[in-house]
Amino acid sequence: MMALDRTVSQAEALVDADEARIARRRRVEGVGKWLMPVIVLGLSIWGWDRLVVWNAIPHYILPSPGRVMQTLIKDWPILFDALLVTLQITFMALAVAVIGGVGLAILFTQSRWAEMSFYPFAVILQVTPVVSVAPLIFIYVENRTIGLLLCAWIVAFFPILANTTLGLNSADSNLRDLMRIYGARRWQTLRFLQLPSALPYFLSGLRIAGGLSLIGAIVAEYVAGTGGIGSGLAFRILEAGYRLNIPRMFAALILIAVSGVVIFAGLSILSHLCLRKWHESALKRE
Amino acid sequence: MTTNRPILPMGQRDRLLELQGVDKTFNGAVVALRRMNLTVNEGDFISLLGPSGCGKSTALRLIAGLARPTAGRILWSGGQGTGDLGVVFQEPTLMPWATVAQNVWLPFRLRGQSMAAVRGQIAEALDLVGLGAFPDAYPRELSGGMKMRVSIARALVTNPRLILMDEPFAALDEITRQKLNNDLLTLRGKIGCTVIFVTHSVFESVFLSDRVVVMAARPGRVIRELVVDAPYPRDLAYRTSPAYAAHCTVASEALAIAMEEAA
Numbered sequence A: 001m002m003a004l005d006r007t008v009s010q011a012e013a014l015v016d017a018d019e020a021r022i023a024r025r026r027r028v029e030g031v032g033k034w035l036m037p038v039i040v041l042g043l044s045i046w047g048w049d050r051l052v053v054w055n056a057i058p059h060y061i062l063p064s065p066g067r068v069m070q071t072l073i074k075d076w077p078i079l080f081d082a083l084l085v086t087l088q089i090t091f092m093a094l095a096v097a098v099i100g101g102v103g104l105a106i107l108f109t110q111s112r113w114a115e116m117s118f119y120p121f122a123v124i125l126q127v128t129p130v131v132s133v134a135p136l137i138f139i140y141v142e143n144r145t146i147g148l149l150l151c152a153w154i155v156a157f158f159p160i161l162a163n164t165t166l167g168l169n170s171a172d173s174n175l176r177d178l179m180r181i182y183g184a185r186r187w188q189t190l191r192f193l194q195l196p197s198a199l200p201y202f203l204s205g206l207r208i209a210g211g212l213s214l215i216g217a218i219v220a221e222y223v224a225g226t227g228g229i230g231s232g233l234a235f236r237i238l239e240a241g242y243r244l245n246i247p248r249m250f251a252a253l254i255l256i257a258v259s260g261v262v263i264f265a266g267l268s269i270l271s272h273l274c275l276r277k278w279h280e281s282a283l284k285r286e
Numbered sequence B: 001m002t003t004n005r006p007i008l009p010m011g012q013r014d015r016l017l018e019l020q021g022v023d024k025t026f027n028g029a030v031v032a033l034r035r036m037n038l039t040v041n042e043g044d045f046i047s048l049l050g051p052s053g054c055g056k057s058t059a060l061r062l063i064a065g066l067a068r069p070t071a072g073r074i075l076w077s078g079g080q081g082t083g084d085l086g087v088v089f090q091e092p093t094l095m096p097w098a099t100v101a102q103n104v105w106l107p108f109r110l111r112g113q114s115m116a117a118v119r120g121q122i123a124e125a126l127d128l129v130g131l132g133a134f135p136d137a138y139p140r141e142l143s144g145g146m147k148m149r150v151s152i153a154r155a156l157v158t159n160p161r162l163i164l165m166d167e168p169f170a171a172l173d174e175i176t177r178q179k180l181n182n183d184l185l186t187l188r189g190k191i192g193c194t195v196i197f198v199t200h201s202v203f204e205s206v207f208l209s210d211r212v213v214v215m216a217a218r219p220g221r222v223i224r225e226l227v228v229d230a231p232y233p234r235d236l237a238y239r240t241s242p243a244y245a246a247h248c249t250v251a252s253e254a255l256a257i258a259m260e261e262a263a
């Protein structure tokens, strides 16, 4: 009891009421950031379950969350194969988007003529909804995988191109002057100044592109629609829809959502690891 | 880095650089500089003093070769090679993704020299600016004054014939600024470099330099040159001496005339 009193009074000596309140709020917010979404999710699932049970809704209209989970486990072999197919397209598209986006961005900053000539077409490609282009792509492109890849790439590459171009051009102008004074070659300015300056911009573009390539892959699958071997999640959703297998539709949907979240989280962690030493966005406020 | 040049008395110094009737007009309309003549000798510490917009930065950019004069010539005695020039800007202008040592390495790296080959020179430059203990720190971990020291280390690491400084301490607090002024003079005493220092502070120019070039705006031009003949090393005793006060008075009057002529 005595010891406890002493620590309290010591703490009071160092931390005034205002500071204590700020510290308490920070602690509560730290916990709340994780706890609140979990509570809301739990409540929603519970509400969903009650809705189904109390209204006796048949499962071919709205399955209960428990039934969706059962389906997810029961159909796991089918769904997991489909997931792998979709993820394969997603990551290949993302990889090609990175190569294409960064490559074009570098070309654009090296040659204003190239930028003037091609940038408008990159914008046109971006603003045209991929659903409207996809059917044509599948007419002209024989190979289904390449067709899917092309669709997903069209959706995903623009944020990388736009962000990286912005990043390459936003290198500090005094540092550029310094490079000129020291007689740096073009590739040296690119390698030692522009690419590092562009890294945070590129990474934020990459995070957006990760989500978009998943969307692109799914949309392309819907349009491609062909079945058989190598069918992805979108095809499984369509197929389940024709058979009124609503629980499986939900199960596939959950897999897509979880994949999207995992991709975003993974890319966020990658971004943090790349920038934590120096970039403002990755620094803790004291 | 190790070749230390002695600073000869004024009048005995070899010519390093000459601006002959240099004009600079931007967009065919803004006359940033008109008929600027300036001879820079080895070992000179020249301050360009003037109100903002009088072409001080433009003069430095022309000397650095970042812009071409509209008319006139800039002649280097014995030609100019890479590494002859070090530059310090108003901001520290460090690469935030690189450590202190890597930032100082930049001029060597661009010449294809590996870190291992020049580690000694980098350490020496960092010692000179008092940052020998921080080669692996990132710029964000340093205070404003320390960042500026890194910038100075980078400018002098190649042992340049001329160092250009464009209001390098203007953004720092008064105490840090005085400390850096003192340290800059010590440094210059050690390595004997030639400096052109842009400032709009009369006190700073008179404390640091042996030649003060007073400039006026619209059009940017030189209106007067003062010689500050107080001997180096200069310290607190000089800062509080009557001679310092007298030079400051003369420089202030010249600056007042510069302001009037512009208005």
Ligand SMILES: Nc1ncnc2c1ncn2[C@@H]1O[C@H](COP(=O)(O)OP(=O)(O)O)[C@@H](O)[C@H]1O
Residues within 6 Å of the ligand: B026, B027, B030, B031, B032, B050, B051, B052, B053, B054, B055, B056, B057, B058, B059, B220
């Ligand atoms: N790149 C530029 N284009 C057009 N005008 C410029 C440029 N650089 C400087 N100026 C003009 O030249 C004049 C002198 O500028 P500057 O050399 O920066 O002055 P100081 O450094 O003495 O403040 C100013 O009127 C400024 O607006």
Ligand SMILES: [Mg+2]
Residues within 6 Å of the ligand: B056, B057, B058, B166
């Ligand atoms: Mg200026």
